[in-house]
Amino acid sequence: MTFADPADWSVSVPARLFGENRAESLRVSCNRARRHVLIEGTRKPAKPVLAALTVPDARWLLTALRPSGRSTALPAVGNGLAWRRVVVTPATWYVELAIYGPIEVIGRWHVHADQLPEVGFALAESITLIRAATPQASGRAAERATPRRRRVEPTEAAGESLLVPRRVGVAADETGAVGEAGAEVQSRVPATARSIAVSSAGSVSSARGTGGDAR
Structure with missing residues (x-):
């Protein structure tokens, strides 16, 4: 099979070439390196498609x-x-699978309804093999690349629940917070409330003040 799987895995399903009414086959495989499911229709004596x-x-x-x-x-x-x-056209007792080129159809194959479960198995198995070959580390790398927001701890002052304020415009390496997140939390703190100052080392200290900023 052209571009065959490195493990030489493939499933061949009987099919009939449209217009010729002779027995051919559809071979299903995968290219794990490029994450492609491969379908190849035979049409002897011409090359497969x-x-x-x-x-x-x-x-x-x-x-x-x-x-x-x-x-x-x-x-x-x-x-x-x-x-x-690839164009799929269902019929009563079969499904037609056609492969088109830039201008016209290259080949059409009829797969009988009794053979469709085998085609479905081959496609599902190809998808499973491709997903199994995908490095799982990529998910962990994406997770590490996602900025983590520091947890906001509530405090009690004058019977009112307060959130730790985040100063807008402070660089991320000083507070570890993004400006937009800081603006959202800062807007929820009353002007006369007790403020919490976040140090550059990530420690939290309590200070009493009359404004929203920590002193």
């Missing part, structure tokens, strides 16, 4: 591959990143 789908588009294809589904057109790429389009 390849369409590579992204994982989200492969999920759309999975839901469309049933006789009761609706027609769906999905973008894809072929050999040499050539433009492709």
Whole structure:
């Protein structure tokens, strides 16, 4: 198979080439490195036709591959990143899967309703293999890149619940807070309330004042 999976995993499903009425096959595999689900239709003696789908588009294809589904057109790429389009058209006893080039259709295959569960399994397994090959560290890296907001502790003064104020405009390395978050919290503190000063080391000290700023 063109662009075969490094583990040589693929599923071949019987299909009939439209117009020729002869037995061919659709092979489903994946390219884990590029995160593509691969569909290749045979059309002997000509070369097979390849369409590579992204994982989200492969999920759309999975839901469309049933006789009761609706027609769906999905973008894809072929050999040499050539433009492709995969069109699924449900019928009573089969589903037609067509692969289009920039100008015209390259090939159409009819998959009988009895074979659709096997195609669905192959697509679902390809998606699972791609997701399993994705480094889990990427999620942790994204979490580390997300700025963490310091927890705001409530205090009690004159029977009123106060929030620790954040000064607007103070640099992030001084308070660890973002300006917008500081403006939102600062607006909720009364002008005559007791203020809390946040030091550059992250410690919190209590000071009494008449304004919203800590002294």
